[in-house]
Amino acid sequence: MRKVIFAEFGGPDVLRLVDAEEPHAGPGHIRVAVRAAGVNPVDWRVREGQILKAHPIELPAGVGLDASGVVDEVGEGVEGIEVGDHVFGEGSSTYAEFAVLSAWARMPEGLTFEEAAGYPSVTETALRVIREVGVRSGQTLLVSGASGGVGSAVLQIARDRGITVIGTAGVANQDYLRSLGALATTYGEGWVERVRALGRVDAALDLAGSGVIRELVDLTGDPLKVLTIADLAAPELGVRFSGVAGSVPDALTEAAGLIARGKLHIPVEQSYTLAEAAAAHIDSQAGHTRGRRVILV
Structure with missing residues (x-):
């Protein structure tokens, strides 16, 4: 099978598309014939060797956590899923023609493989950070970096729960944020005053790691009401860093x-082939994504 790997830590140029042995589903796992794989910031952070404590790996290593596909092996002890089912979920080395998943759910009717691959990690993260920051119905949540995959999910899940959301993003994404039900404003000079003009902020999420932690603490009045998934220095200011996944099966x-009820839709901004994995990482690292990037297999 074809698979994207890297044999050394470094930039996108270390990625290689190679012929590799097929993986097989062990107990409690399933294997899928991958139709699409989600591109996440954690993919290139792992490739660069940034987060070895959280994601220890041996080189050479595969790339990718998220995938959608057709079940073709069911491991011992797995119930409720059969060969031929269409699923989306999380596993390892998903930039490949076959991948083993450790968590999955059946794809909702009407969802394409391309769309489905964009949901697993971002929806788990969105559900987790909303829970961990402690925001409730009737309150207002500020989301810095709101137009990406996690932000897109946060805005829609929060709206479904009766939470008002203020989202910051670039000029080109203002209408997109409003289409998801958010009060939108831009980054740049004066952004804190623009947020204050939109209303009181009860809690805040930093999804972009753009150096705004102090301002988010000022806006909420309490570092415990701020949470980041992107700024590793945030704990120095008393702000929590959320990096440990909760129950992925429950999140899926x-x-x-939510997808089946029409309450959650994350658009695919761009798709790539396996041979274009390096380009996908370059674009992901550049930021300013609207929705998701996926690799089609």
């Missing part, structure tokens, strides 16, 4: 329900 089940 909840996400599938």
